Amino acid sequence: MNSTAPLLQMKGIQKSFGHVRVLRDIDLEINYGEIVALIGDNGAGKSTLIKIITGVYTPTAGDIYFKGERITPRDVRASRALGIECVYQERALAEQQELWRNVFAGHERTTFLGFLDLKAQREETERLMRSRMGLTSEAITVDSEVGGLSGGERQGVAIARALYFDADLIILDEPTMGLSITETERVLTFTRSIRDQGKSAIFIDHNIFHVYDVADRFIILDRGRIAERFQRSEVTREKLVETMVALHDAGVVS
Amino acid sequence: MATTTAKHPVPQPARGRPFFHTYRFQISIITLLVVLYAVFIVRAPGTYLSFGIYRSFMISIPFFGLMAMAATFIITLGEIDLSFPSIAGFSGWVFASSYISTDSFILALILCLGTGAVLGLINGLLVTKIGIPSIVATIGTMFLWRGLVNVVSQGHGIPISKITADPLHSLFVGEVFGKIPAQFLWFVGGSIVMGIIYKRHRFGSHVLFMGDNAASARMMGIHVDRVKILCFVIMGVSAALSVVFILNQLTFFWASTGDGYLLTTLAAVFIGGTSVFGGKGTMIGTFVGVLIIASLEPGIIAIGLTGFWTQFIYGLLITLSVAIYALMLRRQD
Numbered sequence: 001m002n003s004t005a006p007l008l009q010m011k012g013i014q015k016s017f018g019h020v021r022v023l024r025d026i027d028l029e030i031n032y033g034e035i036v037a038l039i040g041d042n043g044a045g046k047s048t049l050i051k052i053i054t055g056v057y058t059p060t061a062g063d064i065y066f067k068g069e070r071i072t073p074r075d076v077r078a079s080r081a082l083g084i085e086c087v088y089q090e091r092a093l094a095e096q097q098e099l100w101r102n103v104f105a106g107h108e109r110t111t112f113l114g115f116l117d118l119k120a121q122r123e124e125t126e127r128l129m130r131s132r133m134g135l136t137s138e139a140i141t142v143d144s145e146v147g148g149l150s151g152g153e154r155q156g157v158a159i160a161r162a163l164y165f166d167a168d169l170i171i172l173d174e175p176t177m178g179l180s181i182t183e184t185e186r187v188l189t190f191t192r193s194i195r196d197q198g199k200s201a202i203f204i205d206h207n208i209f210h211v212y213d214v215a216d217r218f219i220i221l222d223r224g225r226i227a228e229r230f231q232r233s234e235v236t237r238e239k240l241v242e243t244m245v246a247l248h249d250a251g252v253v254s
Numbered sequence: 255m256a257t258t259t260a261k262h263p264v265p266q267p268a269r270g271r272p273f274f275h276t277y278r279f280q281i282s283i284i285t286l287l288v289v290l291y292a293v294f295i296v297r298a299p300g301t302y303l304s305f306g307i308y309r310s311f312m313i314s315i316p317f318f319g320l321m322a323m324a325a326t327f328i329i330t331l332g333e334i335d336l337s338f339p340s341i342a343g344f345s346g347w348v349f350a351s352s353y354i355s356t357d358s359f360i361l362a363l364i365l366c367l368g369t370g371a372v373l374g375l376i377n378g379l380l381v382t383k384i385g386i387p388s389i390v391a392t393i394g395t396m397f398l399w400r401g402l403v404n405v406v407s408q409g410h411g412i413p414i415s416k417i418t419a420d421p422l423h424s425l426f427v428g429e430v431f432g433k434i435p436a437q438f439l440w441f442v443g444g445s446i447v448m449g450i451i452y453k454r455h456r457f458g459s460h461v462l463f464m465g466d467n468a469a470s471a472r473m474m475g476i477h478v479d480r481v482k483i484l485c486f487v488i489m490g491v492s493a494a495l496s497v498v499f500i501l502n503q504l505t506f507f508w509a510s511t512g513d514g515y516l517l518t519t520l521a522a523v524f525i526g527g528t529s530v531f532g533g534k535g536t537m538i539g540t541f542v543g544v545l546i547i548a549s550l551e552p553g554i555i556a557i558g559l560t561g562f563w564t565q566f567i568y569g570l571l572i573t574l575s576v577a578i579y580a581l582m583l584r585r586q587d
Contacts, residue, residue, distance in 0.1 A: 077475050086473070094466035096533045105463050106474030114456040143276065 005068030006031045007200050008053070008084075008169055013062035015048055022048045024224045026062070030169060035191060035201045037211040039240075040221035041248055046204055049221070050171055053202070054086045055079035067168070085167035087175065092158035095147035100125040102146050103161050124164075132160040132193070152183030159190045163197060170194055171202045176210050188214045208244065212237045222247045278582055279527035283542045286525075286575065290546060290553065298556035305433070307556075311548055312438035313427075316499050318515040319441045319544040322522040323448045324492035326540045327458075327485040329523055330465045332532025333388040335486065337377060338493040338519070340399035342512030345369040345494035347403050350412040350507035359422040367494045373399060374490020378483030403509050412507040427502040437499040444492075449537035461485065466533030521568065522547045525575045529583070546571070 006029040013026040023045045030036055040046050051057045053064070055076050064071050066082055076086075093102050103125045109117040125142040129135045133156045135149075146154060155175050162170050172191060176184040191214050194201045205211050211218070212232075218240060220228040228243055274281060295302040321338055328335050349366035353359060373395070380391040417423050428436045452458040460481045464471040472478050493512070501507055524530065525546055526539030550571070551564050 076473060080475055088473070092470055092473075094463045094470055094533065096466050097462055101459055101463065105459070105471065106476045108456045108459060110456055115450075116454050116456060116459060118454065 005065065007067060009065040010053075011063045011065075013049075013052060013064070014060045015045075015052060015057065016060045022224055023052075023059075026226060028219065028226070030200050030202065032168075032200060033195055033198045034216045035195050035203055035214055036217045036219060037203045037205070037215035038219050038221065039205070039208065039211060039244065040227075041244075041251065043223075044221040045224045046221055047173070050086065050173060050202070050204065053079070053169075054084060054171060080167075083166060083168035084171070085162040085165075085169070086171040086173060087155070087158045087162060088173050093146045093154055096145055098143050099129070099140070099146060099157065100142045102157065103128065103164070107165055128160050128164060132163065133157055150183055151179045152186040155179075155187045156190050159194065163194065163199060167199065169200050169202070171204070173204050174206065175203070176205055176207060184210060208237065208240055212240060220244065220247065223251060279536055279579065280538045280542075282578065282582075283526055283539050283546070283575070286571075287542050287546055290549065294549070294553040294557060297558070298553075301556040302553075307552060309433065309435065310552070311545075312435045313503060315544060315548045316435075316437040316441035317496055317503075318519045318522070319541075319548075320444050320492045320496050321489070321515065322519045322526075322540050322544050323445050323537060324489045325519055325523050326448075326452070326526070326528050326535055326537060327461055328388070328489055329520075329528050329530060330452075330461050330532055330535045331482060331485055332465045332468075332530075333381065333482070333485070334520075335377060335388065335392045335489050336516060337373070337392040337394075337396040337399060338489055339512040339514070339516045340396045340403070341370055341373045341490050342493040342497040342500075342515070343403045343510070344373065344399040345490075346497035346501055346507055346511045347407055347412075347509075349494075349498060349501055350414050351406075353414055353417060354412060359417070359420045363422070363498060366498060367491055370490040370492070370494025371487050372490070374487040374493075375483065377490070378486035381486065382479040382482050400513075407507075407509045409509050411509065413505070414501060414507060415505045417502060417505055423502055426499055437503070440495075440499070444495075445537065445541050449541070452535075452537045457481065457484070462533060462535075464532075518547050521572050525572055527575075527579050529579070534583075 008028070008030040010026055010028040013023055013028075014021070015023040026049060028049075038046055038049070048057065052059050055074060055078055058072075058074075066084070071082060094105065097105075100121045104121050108114075109120045109124075111117045122142045129140070129142065133153070135153060135156070140149065140153075146157065149157065155172075159170065159172075175187050175191070179187065188210060191201060191203060195216075203211060203215055216232050218228075218230045218232070218235065219226055220230075220243060227247055230240065291302070301307050321342070325335060325338070345366045348369045349362045352365050353362035356362065377388070377392055377395055380386050380395070381388045384391075386394075424436065426436055426440070430436050430439060452461070460471065460476045460478075463474070464476060464478055464481060468478060496515075497512060500511060522543035523535075523540050524543070526536065526541070526543030528535030528540060547568075550567060551561070554563050554567055555561060
């Protein structure tokens with residue numbers, strides 16, 4: 001492993017579905033401990049790019065390096081084993097199951113013959129709840145069903161779970177969609193906690209104001225290419241919006 | 255379980271009484287059982303206060319009880335199996351014909367359970383690898399295995415009365431402590447094992463999670479196909495074990511053996527509170543559901559109604575209980 005290499009590096013990524021070229025010449029780096037916002041119109045290629053990173057799709061051409069080593073993610077499970085985790089809003093949690101069952105889904109702590117170490121799972125969940133998830137309400141216990149949690153609380157559970165299981169790169173796919181202002185604030189706080197722990201995140205959101213609050217860098221995709229890259233220090237929120245609008249208008253005209 | 259709760263005493267006014275809420279399905283169905291028995295005992299004390307009727311329950315309940323416990327896994331996944339009576343039928347033919355031709359109980363038993371496992375595996379592969387919805391796939395195999403029984407047996411029964419002399423016979427349907435039919439202990443033991451696996455084992459956890467949110471289960475790295483196939487295999491083996499009890503009790507194989515258990519078995523699971531949408535269920539519920547379904551018919555006769563009432567009261571109880579469960583789930587949202 002090369003310690004000076006970025007966490008994730010993508011070189012010359014292309015992706016076509018039949019004759020349709022969805023991604024062209026994507027060069028992208030994610031460093032340790034940074035939050036990178038990926039923004040762009042619908043159809044810009046954001047979700048395709050994410051699915052290549054998480055191993056759902058294989059790129060048509062190009063190389064991917066993770067922690068300095070070239071990887072060929074074959075599937076989602078292999079990517080997760082490497083430390084790449086995607087948190088989808090709707091698909092992350094099982095609503096009718098207890099909090100502890102959700103936290104340990106697929107990573108069960110067992111005693112013997114595969115029987116659950118219930119005590120350890122509940123205690124660890126309790127600890128995570130109080131420390132990382134910010135679930136301090138007395139009404140929520142480790143035995144509460146996830147369906148009773150708010151949207152923001154669920155995002156918190158999903159993010160805390162990913163961090164707990166040592167994900168190095170967490171992909172947040174529209175994590176604030178449909179959330180109230182306070183709930184959104186909660187999710188943004190969780191997102192910052194990823195950076196505080198030296199881990200990295202790719203943050204995808206339509207709302208530039210949310211993105212601007214939380215990201216260190218911005219990458220704007222437009223019709224399958226990277227159109228712009230900004231450091232947070234070199235761009236204002238207004239400039240970011242202007243860039244997006246200009247790209248959108250150019251797309252409409254052409 | 256109690257330790258953590260005790261360490262962090264949680265005042266609960268906001269979300270209601272936690273004990274009742276957590277166990278609301280179990281409490282409902284046990285209440286139903288108690289009410290039913292109260293009615294039976296009051297109306298027919300002669301029958302329901304004597305041991306005889308309970309002994310006959312203990313003989314016949316295991317014939318479908320284990321299948322109901324196994325079906326709980328499949329229904330929790332959000333899947334269904336309609337073929338297990340036919341699996342019982344074909345496994346039963348394998349048991350009876352191999353016992354007759356080899357005189358070996360143990361060989362017949364192994365072949366029978368193996369057949370159940372293979373037929374369950376075929377269901378699992380059809381559903382996961384070929385991608386046929388389970389209700390369609392198991393309608394196909396339901397006819398397939400029953401049809402195969404008819405072809406190989408030519409519709410003839412197989413008498414196996416000499417099996418009563420086999421020492422292993424009493425292991426399955428003998429009497430323990432002079433009074434308790436052995437198959438009932440098998441049923442109770444099997445139910446406890448499956449109940450523990452359901453809520454306290456990694457496998458059961460995966461079943462619950464998959465039934466609740468299959469996409470998430472896949473993302474969490476759960477081997478969803480493997481878990482699903484295993485559930486169908488457990489169903490097949492349970493059907494095969496059940497038919498071993500049936501054949502040892504009746505000492506005769508009919509080409510129709512196993513038929514007639516489909517709807518009572520599934521009714522027991524649904525009365526027990528397992529959700530047809532998946533992700534939610536209890537083994538205690540299914541266990542009590544089995545007791546209720548098995549008690550209804552004799553109870554209806556004993557309290558002086560004619561047998562014509564049986565189906566009506568089955569229907570009434572099933573419809574009412576699933577309606578109540580649906581309302582409970584909705585109020586929770």
